[in-house]
Amino acid sequence: MTDDGTNTIRIDEQEIPFTAGQTIMDAALAAGIYIPHLCHYPGLSPSGNCRLCVVETGNRSVAACTTPAAAGQQIRSDTPEMNAARKAITQMLFVEGNHICPSCEKTGNCKLQAMAYHLGMLDDHFPQFYQRREIDASHPEILLDRCRCILCDLCVRASRDIDKKNVFAIAGRGTNAQLIVNTPSGKLADASIAVTDLAANICPVGAILIKEQGYQVPIGKRIFDQSTIKEIALQEHSAQQETDRDS
């Protein structure tokens, strides 16, 4: 440890500082290093379920978003092998759900899609699961299509910890796991969720969509038509840093 209280870790070829309590992910993003992720969002407690951010330190594979940075860590992240594993996990997420990219309102704004571009994914590779999953269109303003859900848990955490409404949960084991709504009927219409809630807007894919505002931004001018997922992730991180500083 250096005298000013900062330690350093090494990610691939770069030596970066970290402060006590930071995870590897926090430290990396703060230093402008992108570690691919879908279930991490700055300002929310980490979950570690998508496993895209798994990095190697010593002979262990750990999730960068849940592992505390520790002085002297030597981390491998941006290697062909690790990115191949990330691509395979992204393909797994695609085949597990029913992703209808060409007709999905989220197309171009979807992080799963953007991750596929980032990792150079050209096909699904694995056989499709074609699971039957329920659509909940009961809410006047918000649509929930479980077919496109990647079980990242972001809406669950956003609703519970930020919106303080606890609208969502994940229930069921293995590939039966699915997003449920915390109402006796299980329907979104009976939940207190509002279109302005973080939970209604945080979904990385097209599973939670705000109704009646389809295609306001034309395809070609959407988020990931303009920027890479890496740029967006770094922006999300600095935006959160500014919020933290202001408060």
Next chain:
Amino acid sequence: MTRTNICHSSNSEHLLHRLHAIQQQYRHIPSQAMQQVAAEYRLPVSQIKSVVAFYAFFSTQPCGRYHILFSNCTSCGYWSNGHNLLQSLCQLLQVTPGQPRADGLVSIDETSCIGMCDHGASMLVNGIPIIGLNPEKIAHIAQQINSEVPIQHWSATWLEVPDRVRRRDLLLSEAWIPGSALQQALKQGADDTLANIQRSGLRGRGGAGFDTGQKWRLCREASADTRYVICNADEGEPGTFKDRYLLLEYADAMLEGMTVCAFVIGASQGFVYLRGEYRYLLPSLQAALDRRRTQGLLGSCILDREGFDFDISIVIGAGAYICGEESALIESLEGKPGIPRIRPPFPVTHGYLGQPTVVNNVETFIAAAQITVHGADWFKAVGTSTSAGSKVFSISGDCEKPGIYEYPFGITIRQVLDDCDAVDVQAVQIGGPAGVLLSARDFNRTIAFEDVSTGGSFLVFGKQRDLLAIHRNFAQFFAHESCGFCAPCRVGTQLLKITLDNIAAGRGSTGDLEELQQLSQIVQHQSHCGLGHSAANHVLNGLRQFPHTFTQALKPHFTARFDLDRSLASARQITQRDDAAAHLDNR
């Protein structure tokens, strides 16, 4: 259903027990009951729903009044000498697996290993184990069910689960006197009791082999208001049944080991987390607890020591292998789905209700109790330098003498195979599906933490066994038991199963072997917990040790993975047709 008949009990009842009672009463957990339980326990209804959805023994659709679950383990599963007993019973009772019969009398399904592996094909009927199944017994059972004979009135010999202890060593041959370890612990004090455990070299018997004394010390040194002791009696690894026996015959020593631990770390509450499949052991465990309370070995002022208060509750799981993983177990104890926590922090500092917690296996606590009585040297005299003491094995599969065997660490696999009269052995799977698959080349290796480590499962596969079927069975097990939290395990275990099934169906090509290899590595390296880390071991071992298993099933010419006939299954289902014309014969 009226409100009153569900709300009869107080909140002190564990959520899992409450839900079990409802499941028993209504043969499922109705939506209204979930809402009432949520209100009673002041929990979000989503938590109740997610708990119900997580555990295999809860259902939201009614089961039959006789609810039958056949084990699908390679040792106590429903294949008996080439007969598919599950199918036979379904035919006899005219039941479709997974669906209750129209009159609601009976439902038949399968479940993961129920720990009856030394007794051959076995099942649970309304939670009660019936072992040693064969076609004749199945026919009798069908009759009993059709004439609606209550299970309690079924042949008494059917309801017995005899134990076969074939070899005793250090632990199982030592006499046990209730209170002896506690007396010694109180006499020498907590520091010396802990030092003795540390000096003994005792390592966890549940599989991971963590130093037990070290675990207790870390827990003791963690600052906290209170601490907990948990006995892991979830024994879900297929082929493991030694805890079933220990819980019956050595419960008192186990409870005393927990109490010694409580004395060392300063805990006042302990739990035994018992797998739902072993619910039938509850009366004898409760009796053991009561006996110890009357003997002053549990409760307040244990052995008249002022301030030494400790009691133990039993919490029964509801069908989830993952709840054997210690942090998932703790989540389950807290009334949640058994999803493994992020570690670190480990349970020794942040365990049950966030407090420092020791989780140890049944056998570990028994060993700790005996070490406290007889001293570290007594223990260290047996075993190897890094694996002190003895290990209790559960041996089953293709051998003449399946059962419980206790050996000193350092025993060779060959010796074990000789003792259980296993001839013409093709392979052994040590440590269950999560462990290692070994061929005859490795039979001179030893069972020890430094060589082949095991929580106790020892499965023998004879020459006639189809190893591909074994791999498919294991792959099915992990796909079914994956908790679903993380993507590589949730999806990857399914893909492993699909790929192996494809190869077995004659639709595999050489590329599938490379595919299996890569998939296995992803599941192993990228997953969140020990289940995922070990779920592909058997595939990787198989590819290396027995490549023939896979290559002989591959087709010399290319066969499309896509199976048109199989893809038409849903069309057949919708049109309710299954005649020849509804199938494509394109093979």
